[in-house]
Amino acid sequence: MSATEPRITVGVDGSAGSTAAVAWAANIASRRHLQLKIVHGLQIAGLYYGGGMTGIGAATLFEAVQADGERAIADARALAASVDKDLVIVTDLPNDPPVPMLIDESRNARMLVVGRTGTGGFADMLVGGTAASVAAHAHCPVAVVRGRHDSTDVPESGPVVVGVDGSPNSEQALAVAFEEASLRGVPLVAVHAWSDITYEDTRATARILTQPETLEEGEQRLLTERLAGWQEKYPDVEIGRNLVRDRPRHVLLEESETAQLIVVGSRGRGGFTGMLLGSTSQALVQHAGCPVLVVRPEPTK
Structure with missing residues (x-):
């Protein structure tokens, strides 16, 4: 080589x-x-x-x-x-x-x-x-x-879990996650936690507080649209969905206790401009109960 x-x-x-x-x-x-x-x-x-x-x-x-x-x-x-x-x-x-x-x-x-x-x-x-x-x-x-319970006992069973938020970096993470699930012959769980208000602007926060039903319908539609093309490309991969109103890092850390791999973008749609590693990926790198695969944005042509 x-x-x-x-x-x-x-x-x-x-x-x-x-x-x-x-x-x-x-x-x-x-x-x-x-x-x-x-x-x-x-x-x-x-x-x-x-x-x-x-x-x-x-x-x-x-x-x-x-x-x-x-x-x-x-x-x-x-x-x-x-x-x-x-x-x-x-x-x-x-x-x-x-x-x-x-x-x-x-x-x-x-x-x-x-x-x-x-x-x-x-x-x-x-x-x-x-x-x-x-x-x-x-x-x-x-x-x-990383292993279970902050150890070197690295899991070999369980699904691949991917964080989805609709950002371009999240799309790249989805591509990697589907490939990993297909190669391993295991299900893929797509997690979309849609009310991480820590990094939302004031208007978005107000919408979360006043129109939760409408927002949830929109977030469900976003997740469905993001998965559609990948389901056709990887028909062998069984897909599970976890749509919750919570902060992404909380849900993904919980999922990591039963997963064999977590895949996330290095930073999502809620991150601060210029931040190279978002709070969600940072938390997973330090505390997840399984290996974490952090996908960086592709270089700008």
């Missing part, structure tokens, strides 16, 4: 969350007959620049960090190979900070996969915002592999 051929890329660091991400990414790559690329950012320069470390001290640190990185890569490669012995696996161990390295890797990836937590090269993955930053800036969909 060429360096620019689409692949599944996974960031590793040796943590339990990273291990779960590798196994999940290997399964995805195997199912799609794609190359799997395993990457680990050493970020050695950041460890001792300005710290006065020279000579033997710096060399010892370099060797220790490099050995840890090589071990993480080797363990991840062995795990991925155990998932599929015929899987084509490549690795990289650059001396780069994790966020810019992963964003750069996303240029040639069909999907970028990271774990729910991290250590070493991916320290404080969620607390420090690494996963959110990657999801906000990547050039391909980003999967954050």
Whole structure:
């Protein structure tokens, strides 16, 4: 395969969350007959620049960090190979900070996969915002592999769930979600929570308060219209609908406890202008009970 051929890329660091991400990414790559690329950012320069470390001290640190990185890569490669012995696996161990390295890797990836937590090269993955930053800036969909009850127990059963709000980014998420459901042979649940008034303007809020029945009919029509074309394209996918008057993140977090995958756009119709990662996708990345696939808007031609 060429360096620019689409692949599944996974960031590793040796943590339990990273291990779960590798196994999940290997399964995805195997199912799609794609190359799997395993990457680990050493970020050695950041460890001792300005710290006065020279000579033997710096060399010892370099060797220790490099050995840890090589071990993480080797363990991840062995795990991925155990998932599929015929899987084509490549690795990289650059001396780069994790966020810019992963964003750069996303240029040639069909999907970028990271774990729910991290250590070493991916320290404080969620607390420090690494996963959110990657999801906000990547050039391909980003999967954050999470398990039930904030663990690494990643579910393998249940439907694919997609958030629908009628925005262009939501349409892109729908396309990805239908493909995922079809490849997995599971139902797709389309969730449309239509009264997230947190980001609605004053006039819309007033309509929600004064004309709920009329609004609900309109939102039902929106969901039906958005699903119509996809039902024809993927006749093998059984579709369920969940139309509720609630905030999207509340409903999707609840759905994540029985789903095997949640698919959302990076930001929807209610987000602040210029916000790269909306409140719903941010909440799911940090708290969902299953893997979350965040779909970025396609570049403007």
